[in-house]
Amino acid sequence: MKTYTQQDFDALVRDENGYLHCPAGDWRNVKFGGAANIVFAADCKLGDDCKLGDDCKLGDGCKLGDGCKLGDGCKLGDACTLGNVCTLGNRCTLGNVCTLGNRCTLGNRCTLGDECKLGDDCTLGNGCTLGDDCTLGNVCTLGNRCTLGDWCTLGNRCTLGNRCTLGNGCTLGNRCTLGNWCTLGNWCTLGNVCTLGDGCTLGDGCTLGNVCTLGNWCKLGDGCTLEGGRIQNATFFFTSNIGRANRTAYAYCNTQTGEMFIRAGCWFGDIDAFEQRVRDVHAGTHHETDYLAFAQFARARFERYGQNVKEAER
Numbered sequence: 001m002k003t004y005t006q007q008d009f010d011a012l013v014r015d016e017n018g019y020l021h022c023p024a025g026d027w028r029n030v031k032f033g034g035a036a037n038i039v040f041a042a043d044c045k046l047g048d049d050c051k052l053g054d055d056c057k058l059g060d061g062c063k064l065g066d067g068c069k070l071g072d073g074c075k076l077g078d079a080c081t082l083g084n085v086c087t088l089g090n091r092c093t094l095g096n097v098c099t100l101g102n103r104c105t106l107g108n109r110c111t112l113g114d115e116c117k118l119g120d121d122c123t124l125g126n127g128c129t130l131g132d133d134c135t136l137g138n139v140c141t142l143g144n145r146c147t148l149g150d151w152c153t154l155g156n157r158c159t160l161g162n163r164c165t166l167g168n169g170c171t172l173g174n175r176c177t178l179g180n181w182c183t184l185g186n187w188c189t190l191g192n193v194c195t196l197g198d199g200c201t202l203g204d205g206c207t208l209g210n211v212c213t214l215g216n217w218c219k220l221g222d223g224c225t226l227e228g229g230r231i232q233n234a235t236f237f238f239t240s241n242i243g244r245a246n247r248t249a250y251a252y253c254n255t256q257t258g259e260m261f262i263r264a265g266c267w268f269g270d271i272d273a274f275e276q277r278v279r280d281v282h283a284g285t286h287h288e289t290d291y292l293a294f295a296q297f298a299r300a301r302f303e304r305y306g307q308n309v310k311e312a313e314r
Contacts, residue, residue, distance in 0.1 A: 001026050001043075028065065036071060048083065066101065084119070096131065114149065126161065138173065150185065162197070174209065186221065192228070211266070213248070214238070226252055227268060231261055237301065242290050243282075249291075251298035258306025260298055264291070271295055 002025040009030045012020045014037070022040045028047030032038065036053030040046075040062055048065035055073045058064075058080060066083035075093045084101035088110060096113035100122060108125035115133045118140060126143035130152060138155035146164045156173035164182045174191035181199040184206060190196075192209035196218060204221035210228045214236065226234045233256040240248045243264065250263040251271075262274040269277070275295050282288040 001045075003028075004030060006030050024059075034069075034071070042077065054089065060095065072107065078113070090125065102137065108143065120155065132167065144179065156191065168203070180215065210268075211263070214250075227261070227263065230268075231259075232256065235302075235305075237298075239294055242294060243287055249294060251294070251302070253298075253302035253305055255305050258302065260302050262295065262298070271298060 004025050004027050006029065012022070014020050018037050020035065020038045022038060022044060024041040024043050026045045028045050032050055032052055034051040034053045036055055038052060038056045040058045042059035043061045044058065046064045046068065049067040050064060052070045052074065054071035056070060058076045060077035061079045062076065063081045064083060064086060067085045068082065069087045070089060070092060072089035073091045074088060076095060076098060078095035078097055080094065080098045082100045082104060084103055086100060086104045088106045090107035090109055092106060092110045094112045094116060096115055098112065098116045100118045102119035102121055104118060104122045106124045106128060109127040110124065112130045112134060114131035116130065117135045118137060120137035121139045122136065123141045124143060124146060127145045128142065129147045130149060132149035132151055134148065134152045136154045136158060138157055140154060140158045142160045142164060144161035144163055146160065148166045148170060150167035151169040152166065153171045154173060154176060157175045158172060159177045160179060160182060162179035162181055164178065166184045166188060168185035168187055170184065170188045172190045172194060175193045176190060177195045178197060178200060180197035182197065183201045184203055186203035187205045188203065189207045190209060190212060193211045194208065195213045196215055198215035199217045200215065201219045202221055202224055205223045206221060207225045207229070212226065220234060224234050225232055226236070231252045231254060233254050234252055235255050236250055236252045238248050238250045242249050245265060247265050252261040253259065260271040262269065262271055267277065275292060278288055278291040282291060
């Protein structure tokens with residue numbers, strides 16, 4: 001592979017459309033100075049802290065070092081690699097099987113192909129689109145209205161903005177946060193202590209880990225599983241500002257069997273055990289009255305599911 005010098009780059013002449021064409025080779029010793037409209041051939045290498053302006057194009061298999069900055073509208077081919085702390089502007093496009101290091105930042109409305117990999121603590125702006133089988137590391141942040149394809153994987157403590165859409169079979173780690181009105185496809189899996197905002201919709205067969213929080217107006221598809229598999233075919237409701245800690249308490253029901261469960265803070269168990277615990281811990285207080293009324297309402301609301309089981313057994 002030929003190694004190019006600053007003199008080689010400075011000698012390039014723009015074509016009739018205003019583009020500079022860099023042939024395949026090693027450009028790591030060149031300072032591009034934020035020049036725009038540069039076209040790199042496949043398998044080019046760029047060094048650390050390189051700066052490219054708007055509408056640059058990199059061929060397949062190009063490699064950029066740490067701290068590189070690309071302007072708006074840049075396009076990278078398949079199997080490109082970017083180092084740590086790289087920054088891409090708005091409306092950038094990356095091909096399939098690209099790899100980005102840690103703490104990279106992408107602007108708004110960027111598009112990534114299938115099987116791309118992003119390291120930890122990366123940030124994507126609003127309206128970004130990721131293809132199928134993409135992988136994001138821990139503590140990544142996605143803006144509003146982002147779209148992820150099927151079978152994508154996000155690490156722990158990731159944050160998604162409002163109205164994001166995840167395809168089928170996506171996996172999110174522990175302590176992830178989804179904004180309001182997000183949509184998850186079928187068979188998605190969320191880890192423990194995840195938080196979903198208001199109006200989120202989960203497709204069929206989704207699984208949520210322990211101590212997850214769902215906002216108002218959330219909808220569960222058929223066959224969803226909550227609390228790390230302990231509640232199958234789940235439906236739920238919740239009440240807020242209850243108990244000594246003014247916590248939110250959740251009531252769950254298995255729609256196939258009528259089994260009922262309660263989550264109040266770190267405590268979880270079936271509804272009978274919950275009522276007994278309330279009598280043991282809060283006897284004679286208004287907290288006992290409130291919690292038992294909550295349990296009674298849960299029994300009334302979920303009674304139709306248990307009734308279906310009783311009728312089927314007759």
